[in-house]
Amino acid sequence: MSDVPFKNPASGSERVLHHQVYGLVERGIDVMAITRDSGTGPTEYTYGKGLCEATYHANPVNPVSFLRSVLVKPRKILRQLESIRDYSAILSHQPFSYAALLLRRALKAKPSIYVFHSPSHEEYQLSSEYVENFKNYLFSQIRRIVENFCVKKAGKVIVLSHYMASKVQEIHNIDSKKIRINPGGVDIKKFYPGEGRGQIKEELSLPPEHIHLLTIRNDVV
Numbered sequence: 708m709s710d711v712p713f714k715n716p717a718s719g720s721e722r723v724l725h726h727q728v729y730g731l732v733e734r735g736i737d738v739m740a741i742t743r744d745s746g747t748g749p750t751e752y753t754y755g756k757g758l759c760e761a762t763y764h765a766n767p768v769n770p771v772s773f774l775r776s777v778l779v780k781p782r783k784i785l786r787q788l789e790s791i792r793d794y795s796a797i798l799s800h801q802p803f804s805y806a807a808l809l810l811r812r813a814l815k816a817k818p819s820i821y822v823f824h825s826p827s828h829e830e831y832q833l834s835s836e837y838v839e840n841f842k843n844y845l846f847s848q849i850r851r852i853v854e855n856f857c858v859k860k861a862g863k864v865i866v867l868s869h870y871m872a873s874k875v876q877e878i879h880n881i882d883s884k885k886i887r888i889n890p891g892g893v894d895i896k897k898f899y900p901g902e903g904r905g906q907i908k909e910e911l912s913l914p915p916e917h918i919h920l921l922t923i924r925n926d927v928v
Contacts, residue, residue: 708741708808710801712762714753720824721890724800727822731758735841739788741781743804750784759788770846777803783814795805796820799861802827802854809860821861823875825914827854867891 709724716722731738741758743769744758753760761784765776781804787792797819805821808814810887828851831843858864858879864886872886901907908915 708797708799708804710743710803712742712744713740714760720800723822723824726894727798728758737792739794741784741788741804743777750780752787758791759791761788777807778811781807782811785813798822799857800824802850802857805857806853807858809857819860819862820865821863823858823859823871824867825871826849826874826878850877865889877917905926 711718711721711724713725713728714767716725728738728740736757738758740758742760742762744762744764746764747763747766750761750763753762763776763780763784765773765780767773785808794815795817797805797814797817799820800822801824828847831847831850856876858875858881860883864875864881866875866886866888867890868886868914872883872888875881875886905915908919913919
């Protein structure tokens with residue numbers, strides 16, 4: 708379950724989720740996915756080989772509508788998916804859908820893993836819409852509390868780096884034995900050293916004898 712879609716990944720967390728879901732399917736593991744998207748509309752069900760995805764909508768612009776959708780829709784979807792087949796493990800990305808199912812005691816006692824991409828409240832604070840006022844401070848702390856609830860309830864917590872392992876320990880005060888580091892990988896079929904690097908450096912006026920690294924991510928401080 709996740710608070711982002713995975714079909715057309717536009718962010719780092721969506722890409723991790725995308726590769727994780729289809730990687731499991733390729734290994735012959737059946738996946739039932741509950742995902743969330745913004746906006747409005749009915750829940751969308753997608754069925755494929757080894758995969759059943761249900762995407763519900765929750766509009767974050769309206770806090771009341773958002774809360775109602777998150778509390779009601781995941782449980783309804785879960786019941787629908789359980790009518791198809793049982794599940795043997797729970798894998799969660801981001802806190803809200805997972806927290807809603809935990810609060811409503813809808814999940815069975817199965818092994819559970821929480822994928823900690825980054826602190827939810829810090830992501831909210833770094834968003835372009837964030838302004839320092841009481842309302843946004845309150846929303847930020849709610850995110851922190853909800854994420855803490857999920858991390859404490861999960862059997863294991865997966866992070867992609869040692870840095871995020873230290874962050875989740877610092878913020879949520881969990882035992883290091885509960886954390887597993889699974890470094891992010893690179894699809895070498897898509898990304899590999901190109902030819903003519905010397906010419907590219909010359910075109911960009913870069914010193915040819917130096918090693919240059921390029922990183923692309925959210926432009927935030």
